[in-house]
Amino acid sequence: MSKSNNVYKDAYNRCLRLLDETRSLPSEPELGALLGVSRTTVRSILTRMEETGLIAWNKRAKTVLRDPHPDDFFPEEETDTLAEIIERSFMRRLLAGGAEAGMQINELELAREIGVGTTSVREFLIRFSRFGLIEKRRNSHWVLKGFTRAFALELTEIREMFELRSAAAFAALPQDSAVWADLDRLEAEHRLLASEIATRFNEFSELDERFHRLIHRASRNRFIVDFYDVIAMIFHYHYQWNKAQERERNEVAVGEHLAYIEALKSRDLGKVDAACRKHLKSARQTLLTSIPENRPSQKP
Amino acid sequence: MSKSNNVYKDAYNRCLRLLDETRSLPSEPELGALLGVSRTTVRSILTRMEETGLIAWNKRAKTVLRDPHPDDFFPEEETDTLAEIIERSFMRRLLAGGAEAGMQINELELAREIGVGTTSVREFLIRFSRFGLIEKRRNSHWVLKGFTRAFALELTEIREMFELRSAAAFAALPQDSAVWADLDRLEAEHRLLASEIATRFNEFSELDERFHRLIHRASRNRFIVDFYDVIAMIFHYHYQWNKAQERERNEVAVGEHLAYIEALKSRDLGKVDAACRKHLKSARQTLLTSIPENRPSQKP
DNA sequence: TTAATGTCTTTTATCGTGAAAAAACAGTTT
DNA sequence: AAACTGTTTTTTCACGATAAAAGACATTAA
Structure with a gap:
């Protein structure tokens, strides 16, 4: 086959x-x-x-x-891409099993375990490497850097830098730009979700991604836009494994988004900055608390 | 074989x-x-x-x-990696031939032309895609986004954001950190190069990369450090095709580096910021002037 | 008993191959 | 003529196979 x-x-x-x-x-x-x-x-x-x-x-x-x-x-x-299948298997191993930092990743073993060819696994790992969680040793194995506190901090540092800039760019967009209509639509979705949060809280993650991608796109910078893939990937899996207080967390986040949207619509850069900072701070906090304390750690 | x-x-x-x-x-x-x-x-x-x-x-x-x-x-x-061979061929085509934005890239054709298997070309393209110059259409060809003015602006925007932050982090490093010795060594190399600039100006690009990498490393953020790969790649090829006023440009840059190093050593954040901004501005200018005027352009 | 050498096993890098999917070409229908 | 359908060609995707390179194990020398 x-x-x-x-x-x-x-x-x-x-x-x-x-x-x-x-x-x-x-x-x-x-x-x-x-x-x-x-x-x-x-x-x-x-x-x-x-x-x-x-x-x-x-x-x-x-x-x-x-x-x-x-x-x-x-x-x-039977409708999944091979890449999706590999990613799921890989992430399951990474999150479930004892995925200690420094552990080495074996292409052949991974391929056998998932039941696919080595080429597909190799290509997946190359693509995946941009997320900063694994690293290749030339002519040799991959090394798992681990989903550590350090990783989360580095990730959120860039995220905050990029999003603050994008939000400012967003607020500066001319009134006739199509994004304002998009924003209105997202606001309505947020309000609806807020009113039915008790039953639909798990739909937040999808809305979250769409909202932040809209903002990042305002930067008109491919590197900023592309970086959101890293964030989205991490949060995607984060939502899957961290179910603690999910309803409460999402309820708070929806509220923060609405305040953020309000600030954007006011086009007052000071307000935008404050609302964005506030939301990003709590997002970081959520991510950090879900990561267990520092493992034995690795050399820099 | x-x-x-x-x-x-x-x-x-x-x-x-x-x-x-x-x-x-x-x-x-x-x-x-x-x-x-x-x-x-x-x-x-x-x-x-x-x-x-x-x-x-x-x-x-x-x-x-x-x-x-x-x-x-x-x-x-015979000592080159396949990846190096492919990259060189690819970049030659990209810079020499009429590499219009929107052009499609054919894996098979590329592989045949270079005389290698398709797998290697595919892997190269996947790795190369993080530079933001090409994009994949699912189940179909790659699209060249082109080395345009827009690309250079997006690249330098991030570079400036990252380097200003790294430089500030660098200046804040404790006196006993090993980086200060590294900086001293680089300073000496700069002074030596400055004194022999007439004959050795083409050695600047290598020194440039080492200097900026040292600074970026101070951020202790893998995304910032990794991003320098994009910059290094672009400048590497840029140095190869833009030989106009190379000596003058490099002489100016060495001077800016020395001022930048002085500022870092003063550990005065204001001075660091100013020196960094000044150098990055002229680096951007150099890159921009080497790019021909906006081609017909593509849709966003 | 530590650290080297000698030997054997496993993994990575790369190719050729073939089915799936896209794309190009040619012929029809409206 | 424009847009569709029928047919053929080309390209992408994924696999298994094999040489290069790494790594593990057993043995020997200091």
């Missing part, structure tokens, strides 16, 4: 959902654009839909014959 | 240079540490040195029999 057809399967599933809404499908190029795949994949999808009696397909005519049944869908786990 | 033995060849050449200085070689582990390779490679080296009559080797005794001859050395080009 050399390459999984997850692109096809995922697009197929998404296409099934389209069937509910319409009586006939659009042209092949249009469908491709809609699903974000090539025509080749679109045609594979249509072929199967015809075979399973979901549609009648003759050239331009693609008529929906019946509603999709639950078992028309490919299983969720 | 699946893997070149450049590690062996490079270590062999370096080992030849050791023969000049001594009458007998140290133990295998010691040699390995000295050359930065494993014992396996050390033994290959020793084996060949015995075969070519350079040494007599019997267990612990490794006596030098004759001085190495120029053609005992492996050719320079």
